[in-house]
Amino acid sequence: MSYNLYGANQDWASIRTTIADANADIVALQELNREIAARLQNELAAAYPYQIVASQDGLISLYPIQPRPETFPDSWGSPPQIYEIQLEQHPITLLNAHFYASLPSSDIDFMNWVFRERAHQAKLVAAFAKAEKRPLLI
Numbered sequence: 001m002s003y004n005l006y007g008a009n010q011d012w013a014s015i016r017t018t019i020a021d022a023n024a025d026i027v028a029l030q031e032l033n034r035e036i037a038a039r040l041q042n043e044l045a046a047a048y049p050y051q052i053v054a055s056q057d058g059l060i061s062l063y064p065i066q067p068r069p070e071t072f073p074d075s076w077g078s079p080p081q082i083y084e085i086q087l088e089q090h091p092i093t094l095l096n097a098h099f100y101a102s103l104p105s106s107d108i109d110f111m112n113w114v115f116r117e118r119a120h121q122a123k124l125v126a127a128f129a130k131a132e133k134r135p136l137l138i
Helices: 012-022 034-043 108-131
Strands: 002-004 026-030 050-052 058-061 065-067 078-087 090-098
Touching: 002 012, 012 034, 026 090, 034 058, 050 065, 058 078, 058 090, 090 108
Parallel strands: 002 026
Antiparallel strands: 026 058, 050 058, 065 078, 078 090
16 A cells, blocks of 8 residues: 655544555555654554654555665655565565655646656656566555
8 A cells, every 4th residue: 555644644543544444464655744653653563563664754564674775866855765575485676656746836837847857757666667676566
């Protein structure tokens, strides 16, 4: 499951319910804030024993997680995270990417820039996917 929490969101009950109802083995999080990260670590540790939630984005999982050292070029609002997940005896790669937001704006030049950046980010993700040797979740 991929879940954009919206950084200012403090509605822990709704977030917890959404995650519980999804019954997902792995949850990739975007726009994670400190308060929600702390609640995840404190209240969902039993359900999701493997967690990396120290940054704006994070991951909670039923399976062991290992961050990979690769980074993406260029600027991102929040850089994509690349993880190796040990899924039983088969390692897989998970890419958690948060693309630039395309919020409505009356500034057409800004909107065009955002659309170009999002297209560029998509090309970078596609190139990563093409080069990845393991099964990949994005």
